[in-house]
Amino acid sequence: MNTIGVVFSAEFERRIRSRAFIIGTVIGALAIAALAFLPALLGNFASSTKTIVLVGDPALTSAAAKLLKRDFTIAATAPRLTQTPTIAYLDAHGKASAVAVLERRGDSLRVVTYTRDPGGLRSAFATDLAPLQIGLATGTPPSQIAANTKIAVEEHDLSGRFADASQAVAAKGIALAFIVLLYLAILLNAQSIIMAVAEEKTSRIAELLVATLDPAQLLFAKILAATATSFVQLAVWIGTSLVVGKTVAGFFADGTAAAGSAPELGITAPEILWFIVFFVIGFVQCAVLFAAAGSLVNRSEDVGSVSGPLYIPIIGAYIIAQFALQYPNAPNVVIFSFVPIVAPFVMFTRVVVGSVPAWQLVLSISINVLAAVALAWFGGRVYRVGMLMYGRLPSPRQIVAAMRQR
């Protein structure tokens, strides 16, 4: 086995067996499972809390109940309140979440709510009861107004990418899940890279390694091992997503845990391929920078201050990718899909949720591969000199001077 192979296998084994990796992977998988269950659970919670009691003139509450049934379960109606409602009153009426008192004032409707959780009903009441308000003002039956305010909207994807809107929405969900995975994998592994390099430097192992290996080879083997490790981690997480996703879908579709009846999640092979491409590019770019930063650390306490600024572009890329989910072809988003470090997030999002011209894709990948090579060269130089610089944290000027000195 050549030296790169020796370092790679040792690094890979060390990382895979490290407590941090095992804990991170397990917690990540549990978090994914929790996130998969969370929307459905929250949906259940939300529906369980939307039980209300309507109070007011029977004609008014009857008309309102028809309009509100879309969002609420009506536990009871009453012509009037004898006293201000209490929590006990809500509990006594099917654990309702609120009491809504409807009152006609001239041609307008006034709604007073007494609720367990203020702020959660305002918008739904305003929307649902708008036809009633208009009906009171114009004399038109609210049911007719409600029927006439339904507007049929059809969306057609001119790119021909998606057959209907639901596919586009599903693609956004998939893109978001992958962005989160990409973000987590880069953050967790970048942190482990900087810690490992800093350990080698502070414990003076670096001196032994540099005496035996070319620093560029050493860095290459380390990045390779970190990339392989993060692939293992991603495989676990994606596997968890698929299994849990199907189980959850089946569970909430049927009310049982019958995974077999779950709908397809709709992740396609090209999406996974693009994810791998952009993950490798993005990971290498970040890993090289973090390894170089780790080589400048003289004390483990300095890791935070050295690595802190490096997280900013990654967090920025994650935020921009959220915009890209909604507006994949906005001019600023298109520009960011070429910028190194940001592009792996943004271009991947655009590829999944939109239709990207081939030239843009080729240009983005080319720029980012070149950037990865340039960063590797730069990172390798910093790593080479940084690993043998001891004392205080060097200033940028000292680093440049040391790089010039070989």
Add this chain to the structure above:
Amino acid sequence: MHAMRAFAPCRHRGYHALACAVNRAFALRPMRNKVVGPPRLTACFVGSLVLSDVARSFGDVAAVRDVSFEVPSGTTFGLLGPNGAGKTTTMRMILGILVPDRGRVTWNGAPVDLATRRRFGYLPEERGLYGKLKVREQIAYFGRLHGVPAPLDRKRADAWIERLDLGEYAHRPCGELSKGNQQKVQIACAALHEPELLILDEPFSGLDPVNAETLLGALRDLKAAGTTLILSSHQMWQIEDLCERFCIIADGTVRVTGTLGELRAAWPTRVIEVEPPSSALRSVLEGEPEARALPAVDRPVLAYEVPAQYDVAGLLRRLVGAGDVTRFERVEPHLTDIYMRAIGAEA
């Protein structure tokens, strides 16, 4: 014998030509460092480490200035000097960790490249071990880094573990070991691949006498096996006992280099010790024109410094003629004396 060993590896004509071309190039340039004893640049450099006018600066600070010395193959070489003298920088340049600003480092007549460095071993002054890696795995890993294939790496690791009495720690993480045991693990890491040249920077620091003796035994074994050793240490008695050649550097320059015999031969004075310290013997010594009384020591002895070429036999005859002499000794300078004078720190 030495010349035979030097020429022995010259089996390949091209290699020989290259080595001798290097030799000629250096032969034209006198060594600038003060060398006590004959400069040991052999007729052909094959089979040795040669540093020629090597220099390295860090910013405005010249850490090493035109250092030249030769370490013949199979020799144990003591590189001595005070803290900050440039020893570690010199070692790092030999190992290619640092690139010299100027000058050359050659091994067996060829520049030291990566492939050559993998045949070297290195024990840095500040120990470097993966704290969480177990002892046996750690030693085997460093062996593999130097090209020892599996499963030989583990077999040799086991042999070193046994040799250094590390058996009970073999499957424990290195971070849990005492400093002395970590030091022994480090030695095994540096020597597992049976290096041609082993460089040890302060190998005895932090070791208790028992562990120091164990290490000394291991180094003697390596020496007996023909490994070229370069050591730096402040434990002069161990160095004096182990090394055949020495180089003392200070302020980045070579002050003296040679065998202990050569260094002693160049020493300008000798100490004569005479017992008993009677007034008759003292008066003879006081009458010697070039003898200088040394400060009294805590022993009943007369100690006088005389020139190195002094007629000691004649002095002994005169002393015997004056009275009873129970002990007469011409004391050779110790390495510590030579070291102190070389770095300019003698009392």
